[in-house]
Structure formats: structure tokens, C-alpha cells
Amino acid sequence: MLSPQASQIREMFSLIAPRYDLLNHLLSLNVDRRWRRQAASLLADPLQDRQALCLDLCCGTGDLLLEMVKRGCAPIVGSDFSHPMLKLGRQKLASRRLQRRVQLLEADALRLPFPANTFDGLAVAFGLRNLENWADGLEEMWRVLKPQGRVVVLEFSRPSHPVFNWLFQLYFQRVLPGIGKRVSGHGSAYRYLHDSVQEFPDQAQLCRLLTEAGFAEVSFRNLSGGIAALHWGVKNRRPAA
Ligand SMILES: C[S@@+](CC[C@H](N)C(=O)[O-])C[C@H]1O[C@@H](n2cnc3c(N)ncnc32)[C@H](O)[C@@H]1O
Numbered sequence: 001m002l003s004p005q006a007s008q009i010r011e012m013f014s015l016i017a018p019r020y021d022l023l024n025h026l027l028s029l030n031v032d033r034r035w036r037r038q039a040a041s042l043l044a045d046p047l048q049d050r051q052a053l054c055l056d057l058c059c060g061t062g063d064l065l066l067e068m069v070k071r072g073c074a075p076i077v078g079s080d081f082s083h084p085m086l087k088l089g090r091q092k093l094a095s096r097r098l099q100r101r102v103q104l105l106e107a108d109a110l111r112l113p114f115p116a117n118t119f120d121g122l123a124v125a126f127g128l129r130n131l132e133n134w135a136d137g138l139e140e141m142w143r144v145l146k147p148q149g150r151v152v153v154l155e156f157s158r159p160s161h162p163v164f165n166w167l168f169q170l171y172f173q174r175v176l177p178g179i180g181k182r183v184s185g186h187g188s189a190y191r192y193l194h195d196s197v198q199e200f201p202d203q204a205q206l207c208r209l210l211t212e213a214g215f216a217e218v219s220f221r222n223l224s225g226g227i228a229a230l231h232w233g234v235k236n237r238r239p240a241a
Helices: 004-027 031-041 063-070 083-095 134-144 162-184 187-199 203-212
Strands: 054-057 076-080 102-106 119-125 145-156 215-223 228-235
Touching (some): 004 083, 004 162, 004 187, 031 063, 031 119, 031 145, 031 215, 031 228, 054 063, 063 076, 076 083, 119 134, 145 203, 203 228
Parallel strands (some): 054 119, 119 145
Antiparallel strands (some): 215 228
């Protein structure tokens, strides 16, 4: 059972699903495609291994999945709890004849229907921020990864230059919700985007959360001056409590 907050998030993404891709590319001037390519390339090793299994968590309409597919031959699973998002993802996969290589399934990221130690690589793009509890989300990722499996998190973050950060905040707070409202018809979703990014941990805090969840070799790289960041780590044994 989803909590009322998670149900609300699911409803919001389901409502904006038809215009989600268009708005992503429009609002980021297509830079989001490059970010996803960079995220997928961090999973190059498992993706190139036919025996490995990779997961795109909170896969939405599957744009990261498609980048992962391009990077190798490993079978891939995409999971998301929004049916309309997955429906669009299935259409994309079908139009590229990729249904055999990729399985999509409807699931809550906080209660994944996979046994422990299932995946060799796991990526989540713009998904972690939306979970009710980020630490619980990272714990669940840790659980389903095999030992030494790699996690990659792509998320909005904090631009490091103060002036750039100010300009970006202005755009994010004042311009983006207006465009989002016009194109999707759901202004509140794009106000939520701004608010959720404000609340989300910055680069250093997310490194700490990953480490606390039991990931080792945790590191990050800023993208586009820190508008977004890629974090990664490998599943290690949990540190003793
Ligand atoms: C901003 S979209 C990102 C989609 C995709 N990863 C991308 O890069 O475009 C966030 C996605 O996370 C999904 N999501 C949010 N909370 C979730 C949860 N608790 N379980 C599963 N999916 C969730 C939403 O349905 C939505 O498709």
C-alpha cells in the first residue's frame, strides 16, 4: 500500500506523463539527454556483460533505459510506479523492437519485488528526490544490488558558482513553472519540481547518505556547473551500527 504522499506523487507523474519528455527536453534545452548518456556510461561494465542484469529505477518513459541499451548487451529491467509513464516507455521500446531485451514493471521503489542481490548495476535518474524517504530508497537499492554492484544516481543539485546558482534559481522558480503549466496544463507539478530540488541533499550530503546506506567508493561529478550531479558507489558490506 502506498502512503497518501506517495499516491499523490504517483498521480502527479501520471498526469504529466503525456508531456513529460517534451518538457524535459524543452526546459533543459536538450541537455538532459547528455546527462542521461553520462549516467549510462558509468554503468558501462555491467551493461557490456551479457550475464549481468541492470535496473533503471523510477524509469519513467524510459529515456535512461534507452541510453543503457545503447551501451551493451546486458538485459535491463525498468521499474516505476506510474502506469501512464510505463505505457509510454513500452511504446518507445516497441517502436525500437527492444521488448525482448528490456522488461518494464510497475513497482514502488521503496518495496521492490526483487530478491536481495539481484542486480549488477542500478541507475536512477531524477527519481530518488521523489521518494518519501531518501535513506530508505538507498537502502532498498543496496538490498537489490549484488555485492560489488554499482549504483548511479543522477539528480538535480546545487550549482557551485554563487552567481550561476542565483540565475539558475531565478529560472527554476520564476520561468520554469510557467512554461511547465502552459505545456503540461499542470503548473503545480513544476512548482513541486522547484521545491523538491530545494529540499534535496546537496552533493556532499548525498555522498554521506550513500555511504550511510552501505555504499563504498562513493564519489560524484557535477554536470552543467552543478545544476545536476552524478553520484555513484559500489555495494559494500554495511558498516556496523
Ligand atoms: C522525474 S521522473 C524521472 C523519470 C526518468 N528516470 C527520467 O530520467 O526521465 C520521476 C519518476 O519517478 C517515479 N517515481 C516516483 N516515486 C516513485 C516510487 N516511490 N516508486 C516508483 N517510482 C516512483 C515517477 O512515477 C516518475 O516516473
